[in-house]
Every structure is written in C-alpha cells, then in structure tokens.
Amino acid sequence: MDTSEAETQLGFESEEDSEMSDGALQEAFAKGLLKPGLNVPVEEAKKLANNVEGMKQCLADFCKTLPWVERLNLTNLPVADIVAKAEGRLVAPDGEINAEDDFQREMYFYRQAQATVLEALPKLRKLNIPTKRPTDYFAEMSKTDQHMQKIRKKLLVKATAMEKSEKAKKLRELRKYGKKVQVEVIQKRQKDKKAMMTSVKKYQKGMTDKLDFLEGDQDKVKKSTGPSKAQLNKKGANSKRKFKDQKFGFGGKKKGTKWNTKESHNDMRGFRAKVAHGKGGKAGKASGKGGKGNKRPGKEARRKTKSKK
Template identity: 70%
Template sequence: MVVDSANMESAEEETMLSEESEEENSELSDHELQEAFTKGLLKPGMNLLVDKSKKFINNVEGLKQCLADLRRELPWVERLDMTNKPAVDVLDKVDEKVLAQTNGEVDADDDFQREMFFYRQAQATVLEALPLLNKLGVSTKRPDDYFAEMAKTDQHMQKIRKKLISKQMQLERSEKVKKLREQRKFGKKVQREVIQKRQKEKKAMMSAVKKYQKGMTDKLDFLEGDQKKSRESSDSTKKGMNKKGPNAKRKYKDRKFGFGGKKSGQKWNTKESYNDVSSFRAKVAHAKGGKKGKGGKQNKRPGKSVRQKMKSRS
C-alpha cells in the first residue's frame, strides 16, 4: 500500500512538471514568434482559414416517415381546424369595390388593414364552423349558469380603460385645438378684410375731401359715408363744370396767376417791384395792427382753455 501511494505521488509530480514544461515551451514559442515578426521573417498570407462547405442533407424519406408518425386520423370535432378566406365585405360589395384583402395582398405594416383581415377571416370561420357544430350536436351557446374567470385581472382592464379614455381625451383636445386654430385664421381673415375695406373707404373719403378743397365738387355727400353717391356726384359735377365753365375759385386763380402761356417766374421780383414800396404797411408787416372787421374788433383765436371748454360743451 505504501509503494502504491509513492507511485501515485510520483505520477502526479510528473504530470505537473510536464504541464509546466509545456507552458514554458508555449511562452518561448510566443517569444520566438515575436522576434521572427520583428525581423520580418513572418509575412501575411502564410496562414489562411479555409471555410469548409457545409453539406445539407435532404432526407425526404425520413421527413415523410416523421410526418406519418405524427399524423393521426382524428375526427374534425377533435381537431377543429379550418382554412378560410376572409369574409366578403357587404359595404364594399354594394359599392362594387374589390378589396386587396380578398386577393391575399395585405400590407403587413398597416395595422388597421392587418387587423381587419384577421377579423373578417374569423367571421368566415365562424359562419362555416357553426353549422357543422350544430349538425354534430355540439352546443355553441353558453348555459345560463355558466361561470368563468377572466384571463386578465380587473386591475389590468381598468388600466386599459384609463388608457383608452386618455387617448380619447387627447383626440378631443386635438380636435378642439384644430377648431380654435381654424376660427383664429378665419377671424384674422375677416379682420384683415375689414381693415382693407376701411382703408379703401378712408382713401376714397380723402380723395373726395381733396376734390372738394380744390373746388372740383360742391357737394358734401362724402361726409355721409356713401361712396357711390360721392362718385356719382363727382361725375355729375365734372360734367356740369364742363358745361357751365370754371367756378369762382378757378376764375380768381386765373385772374391772379394768368391763364395759359408761361407760368413759371411770374412772381419773381424785378427792379421796379423791389423799389416800389407804396403797398408796404408797417402795422401788417410787424404784426402790430392786423386785419380788422367792419366793427373794428380784432379777430383773435381763443385760448387753449377756452377751446377745451368749447369742445367739452359740444
């Protein structure tokens, strides 16, 4: 027994020494490889990885045998498997529309289209399966004393209900915001139109006032705010002026400044007019006298306080 234990210990020591020698050899080999790489003895492309082509085995007979082992000839009531196309949409049939879902062309990214396809396919399955179950005597309606627990808890359903309500509230808010934006846009549009209309009326009134100041018209219809009447009156006054002749203001200007011919430079001073001082009045020039009326009273402008009182009275 003692000899056996000594042999076992010697064997273990030999294995440990062999492992240490292997590690040293591996370290030395790595060091040698590094030195060879620095000297340029190692070049790229010496060691290449070769991909082995994978062999695919198509064992048709084995697959058929597995399918035969799995297949069971059971009645339809035990299987309840059906393959159906989606039910025909009545509304689209009335409108004579051909849906893409009936042709099997369903956009997988469109959630609504995909769910509607599942819904109509379930409808077709129910319409075909219910008569078969009734023939086989299988009841398809719940009894009056039927009791079953929901797969989802009440708390989970309350969370779903809250989420649905919050989504509905968000939709209502977004609709209200859209309506408010439309109303604001419409209000701004109406306000802009009103401002433009007022500007046009003001422009027309100012033009009518200027015409009245220049003596082109004698009527004050523009004060009433009726643009049509003012335009008609201005047209009629123009026609009357052409027939009757110029008014008194025009005649006075013609008499003062002349009519026709050269008009520029007529008011320039000459040597004779410069030396002629017969029309000079010292009181008028130095603002000592001023214009007086028939009664001899001076026509002065009332003070600011008096004018404010007059405005407040009116």
C-alpha cells in the first residue's frame, strides 16, 4: 500500500485530491474507510506526582550546600500572648486554635512572625547585615517623572476647582442670608411704621393722650447720631484743644452777650440814680446838666452861623 492509499484510508487528503465530491465521500464512508475521530488529537491525562521524599531530599541538599543567609529559613512557634495574659483571658495552647475564627487565626500568624523577627534580627546583626533602610535610600519608581508631573497637575487642577466651588457655595449662602436679614429688617420697619401710624391716629382722635410713640424715634435718633457734645465734653478735651483754648480763648457765642436777662434786669445792686440821670459827678459836668460846661448850640443856630460865613 502506497502513501496516498494509506492517507485516503486514514481520512487524510492530499493537495491534489483536496476537493472530493459528495459522492466520493459517501462511497468511502460506505466502504468503512472514513471513521469518526481520526483527526482529533487525544491528550493523555497528566500524572501528578507527590514525591514527598524527593522534596525532603532537595530541602536537605539546600540546607547542606547553601549558607543560612541565602536561605533565611526559620521555623518558630508563636510568642506568648502577653496582652491576653495581662487581661486575664484564657489562652489556647499552640496548635489548638479554631481555624474558622479569623481573628484568632490572624493573631496566631502575627505572633509567629514576631517570634521569627526576634530570632532573625540577632543573626543578621552578627553577620554584619544591615536591617534598616538608609536615610539616603531612593527606591526605583514604577512610573516616570513626567507621568507623575501630569498626575500632580491634574490633582492641582482638581483641588483648585473644588476650592472655587466651595467659595462660590459660601458666597451663595452669604447672599441668601443677607437677603433674609434685609427682608426681616424691612418687615420690622414696616411693622414699626404701622404701629406708629396707629398710635398717631388714636392720639388725633383723642382716644389716648400718651406720646410714647415719639420716644422710640428719639431713641433711634440718639443711636444713629452717636454721642452728644455734652457726653464728649464729659470725657475732657485733648491737649491740642486745651492749647488752642489757652491761646485764643474758649470761643462760643459773641452776639447778644450784653443783652439784659431777667436776672440782670432785677439786680439793682450797682444802680446809682445820680450817675444814671446825670446829676453831679463828672458825668453831669461834662453833659452840662447842672454844671458850668459850654452848651452846644442847636441845629438851627449852627445852620445860620454857616450861612453868615
């Protein structure tokens, strides 16, 4: 049997006979030359070997040939649970923990790691191997500096946007509060005005004789104008004001200072009748009343004298 016949029997086709008609395929199937599953590869099941003895032998070889620094293998039991003893809680013996209790299981691993560290650190120091990271240690970053700069810029932009948003939010709240206060003030003014108008109408109609509604306005005027001059004078003038008062006087009202008042009109202690009416004394002699002084000619006599000249 040549190669072509063998391939035909096995269901393989050559390049020349790659296109077989349906009739040829049916005849081959009828003769038993075509069988299902010939072209499907069959994979054998993998054999899993658990060679415990071989693994132990390899571990023993490693321990004999490699130093401890290269292996760093330690087998330790967990340290004593000092916290539980201090709190007076019962501590389960090593190896008798509940595997379903997550906290108890993790604490067991944690105490076992503590025991390993306590045993490994003295060995490393004895071999002069540093166990602390130097101060000038720089780790190789997984991202480039350009990439980190981009991320930093994005974070700054995001932080700035959030800050602006917070400021805008605060401004909106302040505006709302300001509008609310303004509305309250306007309502209070309208209420006070309405109450005052009601009181005025009652007073005009004679329903009341009290003017208490005017006292409120006076109080408002006092509050708005601030302290009066009398209150300021009580505090005392400053040194500049005192110097000007000493140099130029105290100022004040000039016009009408010599006018009589009720008290000065009724005060007769300095009144002298002879002086007041020109009787006696220098005033009487000077005026010619009762004295020997020259009398001034009258107006008509003075006119005639001027005409004669």
